[in-house]
Amino acid sequence: MSAPEDGTCPRCETPLGGADECPSCGLTIRTAEDGLTSAAADAIVGRTLSNASARRRPSGRRLPYPFRLATALAISVPFAPLSSFALTSLIPAHPIIVILVGVLSWMAPAAALARTTVPSLIVGRGLLVLGAVVAVTPLVVAAGRAVIGSAAAVDPPIESSQTVYGSFLAFGVLILLAGVAVSRVAGRKRDTWQDASPRHRE
Structure with a gap:
């Protein structure tokens, strides 16, 4: 000593x-x-x-961006097919355009979600956005087809029917509820990080 x-x-x-x-x-x-x-x-x-x-003691520092981006990309995957189905339900689109829209609809939400510091909060917020989008997609498609009129796609993947509306709405609400639950847990974790290091705020 x-x-x-x-x-x-x-x-x-x-x-x-x-x-x-x-x-x-x-x-x-x-x-x-x-x-x-x-x-x-x-x-x-x-x-x-x-x-x-x-x-x-927990430092409250941000996790590496690649890790957060990977989490955001994983939770944003459903946006790609959903946007592609919505597009082809509205207008006849070239396959390249459909692919580009799908990739953009996947990457853009992921880039925004990756700015969040807590991975579980990325999942929670992603589920909230996804649930809202799923719930309103048939209504958006129906409104778009009504505006486009005769130029709308024939035999759309997402049809205008009460069964389709109800299915999308029910599934969207379930995703929203899951997002709310995950976001609450993640929010408490984020608050713990911020208490450990007040300088790192979202």
């Missing part, structure tokens, strides 16, 4: 100025044989353990 570093008291960190006893808290640092007293040794151990515990 070595003497206190930089000439400070291991208990209260008051400069010792070469003294064998702390002028502030009265801790005896050295024995008559110029060794550490048991009280000083205990104080050094306690200070070392305290510093180690502080280093292990």
